Amino acid sequence: MSGHILVTGGAGCIGSDLAEALLNRGCQVTVLDNLSSGKWVHIVDLMRRPGFQFIEGDLLDLATLDEAMHGVEMVYHLAANPDVKFAPGDPTDKDLRQNTLCTYNVLESMRRHGVRRLAFSSTSAIYGICERQPIAEDQAPHPISLYGATKLGCEAMIGAFQNLFDMDCWIFRFANVVGPKVRKRGRTVIGDFIDKLRRDPSRLQILGDGRQAKSYLLAEECVAAMLFAVDHAPRGLNTFNLGCPDSLSVTRIAEMVAAAMGLGGVQYEYTGGEGGWPGDVPRFRLDVTAINRLGWSARYNSEEAVALAIEASLISSRDHQGADILEAACRP
Amino acid sequence: MSGHILVTGGAGCIGSDLAEALLNRGCQVTVLDNLSSGKWVHIVDLMRRPGFQFIEGDLLDLATLDEAMHGVEMVYHLAANPDVKFAPGDPTDKDLRQNTLCTYNVLESMRRHGVRRLAFSSTSAIYGICERQPIAEDQAPHPISLYGATKLGCEAMIGAFQNLFDMDCWIFRFANVVGPKVRKRGRTVIGDFIDKLRRDPSRLQILGDGRQAKSYLLAEECVAAMLFAVDHAPRGLNTFNLGCPDSLSVTRIAEMVAAAMGLGGVQYEYTGGEGGWPGDVPRFRLDVTAINRLGWSARYNSEEAVALAIEASLISSRDHQGADILEAACRP
Numbered sequence: 001m002s003g004h005i006l007v008t009g010g011a012g013c014i015g016s017d018l019a020e021a022l023l024n025r026g027c028q029v030t031v032l033d034n035l036s037s038g039k040w041v042h043i044v045d046l047m048r049r050p051g052f053q054f055i056e057g058d059l060l061d062l063a064t065l066d067e068a069m070h071g072v073e074m075v076y077h078l079a080a081n082p083d084v085k086f087a088p089g090d091p092t093d094k095d096l097r098q099n100t101l102c103t104y105n106v107l108e109s110m111r112r113h114g115v116r117r118l119a120f121s122s123t124s125a126i127y128g129i130c131e132r133q134p135i136a137e138d139q140a141p142h143p144i145s146l147y148g149a150t151k152l153g154c155e156a157m158i159g160a161f162q163n164l165f166d167m168d169c170w171i172f173r174f175a176n177v178v179g180p181k182v183r184k185r186g187r188t189v190i191g192d193f194i195d196k197l198r199r200d201p202s203r204l205q206i207l208g209d210g211r212q213a214k215s216y217l218l219a220e221e222c223v224a225a226m227l228f229a230v231d232h233a234p235r236g237l238n239t240f241n242l243g244c245p246d247s248l249s250v251t252r253i254a255e256m257v258a259a260a261m262g263l264g265g266v267q268y269e270y271t272g273g274e275g276g277w278p279g280d281v282p283r284f285r286l287d288v289t290a291i292n293r294l295g296w297s298a299r300y301n302s303e304e305a306v307a308l309a310i311e312a313s314l315i316s317s318r319d320h321q322g323a324d325i326l327e328a329a330c331r332p
Numbered sequence: 333m334s335g336h337i338l339v340t341g342g343a344g345c346i347g348s349d350l351a352e353a354l355l356n357r358g359c360q361v362t363v364l365d366n367l368s369s370g371k372w373v374h375i376v377d378l379m380r381r382p383g384f385q386f387i388e389g390d391l392l393d394l395a396t397l398d399e400a401m402h403g404v405e406m407v408y409h410l411a412a413n414p415d416v417k418f419a420p421g422d423p424t425d426k427d428l429r430q431n432t433l434c435t436y437n438v439l440e441s442m443r444r445h446g447v448r449r450l451a452f453s454s455t456s457a458i459y460g461i462c463e464r465q466p467i468a469e470d471q472a473p474h475p476i477s478l479y480g481a482t483k484l485g486c487e488a489m490i491g492a493f494q495n496l497f498d499m500d501c502w503i504f505r506f507a508n509v510v511g512p513k514v515r516k517r518g519r520t521v522i523g524d525f526i527d528k529l530r531r532d533p534s535r536l537q538i539l540g541d542g543r544q545a546k547s548y549l550l551a552e553e554c555v556a557a558m559l560f561a562v563d564h565a566p567r568g569l570n571t572f573n574l575g576c577p578d579s580l581s582v583t584r585i586a587e588m589v590a591a592a593m594g595l596g597g598v599q600y601e602y603t604g605g606e607g608g609w610p611g612d613v614p615r616f617r618l619d620v621t622a623i624n625r626l627g628w629s630a631r632y633n634s635e636e637a638v639a640l641a642i643e644a645s646l647i648s649s650r651d652h653q654g655a656d657i658l659e660a661a662c663r664p
Contacts, residue, residue, distance in 0.1 A: 092436075092439075092440055092493075093436065093440065096432075096433075100432060101428075104424075104425065104428050107424075108424055108425065111424065126488075128491070137472075139472060140469075140470045140471060140472045140473070141472070141473075141488070142491055143488050143491055143492055144491065144492060144495040145492055145495075145496070146489070146492045146493075146496070148488070148492065149485075149488035149489045149491060149492035150485070150488070152484070152485065153432065153482070153484065153485025153486075153488055153489070154485075156458075156473070156475050156480070156481035156485055157428070157478070157481045157482070157485070159460070159474055159475055159476065159481060160475055160477055160478045160480065160611065161424075161478075163476040163477075163610075163611065164418060164477075164478070164611055237474075278495075278496050279492065279495065279496055
């Protein structure tokens with residue numbers, strides 16, 4: 001694959017790895033990111049590479065989006081609000097704006113520019129609570145969070161545009177993606193546990209009852225899977241679960257983090273309840289037969305992926321002040 | 333059931349029948365409608381009844397919506413753009429605005445006003461093209477039209493709000509609803525055929541190959557089914573197909589219309605192709621076991637429903653100029 005690729009959210013954890021992989025394949029890459037959760041530090045090395053262009057802008061701003069779409073052959077639309085948690089008092093239109101409206105804008109800009117190839121980062125959160133496990137792609141989705149609901153709305157619009165305007169689309173329903181970059185205060189279970197144990201190594205508050213058990217996938221594997229599927233899946237509309245078929249409990253992750261930090265005798269305190277927050281899906285495993293049949297499988301299961309992510313996070317981690325200093329230093 | 337009910341789209345074909353049925357049950361009814369497709373003629377008789385209030389306004393206008401939500405116990409959210417057809421050159425954001433954004437506004441206004449009961453008119457168009465027929469509610473949806481895609485997005489948001497804010501919701505996936513009021517130029521197959529045959533009784537242009545075959549439901553039965561389900565279905569999130577399990581071909585409808593108009597020897601001219609327009613689902617039947625098990629069944633099958641709708645349309649029909657005069661006369 002070569003050509004000119006637009007990566008929305010390309011300064012994010014997964015998007016910046018994807019942008020680098022596309023550059024390595026000889027593609028020209030434009031990253032469009034509003035840096036609301038993406039970071040300069042993720043793309044500072046890419047800025048020096050030939051064929052790379054960064055546009056700071058928001059997908060709700062159509063003029064900027066149209067500028068970024070110019071001459072593009074394919075879009076990887078990864079921009080989204082990465083914080084899936086909803087807390088009482090949060091605005092209820094955040095996901096509507098950042099998922100549904102942004103994705104519509106991307107689709108409409110593509111249509112107007114004659115860009116017909118789209119890969120989209122969806123989520124296993126679209127499924128909601130399913131009796132049948134592991135969950136295959138043809139299972140009816142019943143999202144219980146605003147994040148999952150609006151991602152499903154995006155998938156549906158992509159399907160309609162694909163049909164009406166003869167596009168080729170790849171929808172990827174991610175498991176929980178983990179890795180050294182995916183470490184933001186309170187946003188992921190690994191980062192949350194590391195932060196809390198740094199503050200107080202004697203005890204750890206765990207959201208829910210700790211028996212939540214989910215599928216995990218390393219960010220670098222997630223990127224590899226997307227590229228493989230776009231290379232090998234047929235034209236039309238393709239939908240793939242991306243993950244591994246097993247799951248890992250939150251309490252087990254707590255134990256792994258504590259062990260990796262060399263801490264013993266940590267007291268676990270549970271906030272209680274099946275889910276960690278309103279809209280949390282407490283347990284799921286993904287049926288990944290479809291992507292396996294295409295020829296791609298995750299090398300690491302959930303426990304291995306989480307172990308690698310913990311190790312990488314501890315090696316690369318700095319305190320938040322340090323991260324902020326680093327981010328400021330990278331800013332042009 | 334009594335209490336104060338808000339019917340969005342209550343000046344529409346189905347909404348006005350529903351508003352009347354609710355008044356007959358002793359409810360106080362507020363209709364909110366922007367009259368973009370709803371009509372004064374549908375509600376003029378209701379205006380004189382005690383307990384009825386009409387607010388002309390758009391669901392995109394939050395202040396008007398909040399005014400209408402005041403003191404309400406339940407919402408029937410039927411407002412939508414009823415024209416499911418997409419033609420090249422049409423704006424692609426019509427359904428996004430009129431389905432997705434309006435439904436979000438309804439949900440958010442309900443949340444802020446503590447209104448926790450919602451019935452929603454969804455559509456069989458969310459399913460798209462399904463191999464397994466008839467289509468049950470637990471089949472994975474793959475809409476191929478912007479109308480179906482945005483309705484699925486609405487369903488997903490309703491599910492998330494239901495879960496996050498402890499609501500009771502009834503989602504109804506309508507078959508093709510027909511009846512004397514549902515007769516607008518080019519919008520329904522029956523009205524389209526009557527109009528064309530009035531202009532030229534010797535021949536009839538039929539969109540597609542005429543073998544499109546869909547499920548039909550009389551508007552008055554649709555209203556009865558919604559009321560029954562809200563009375564009898566359990567709390568939480570309920571989703572029902574509303575229709576009958578059979579289907580009827582477009583060519584058969586053409587023959588029925590011609591026969592009802594007393595026309596012989598009509599020459600049928602097909603525009604060709606499986607679907608009638610981009611995004612049309614050429615064939616579907618609905619599995620209505622769920623609503624049947626609850627205790628409600630359509631009295632009329634698709635052919636009987638269409639026959640009654642043709643008859644009623646021919647009896648009540650006026651030419652469009654006449655309808656416009658009638659509408660103007662009803663306007664206060």
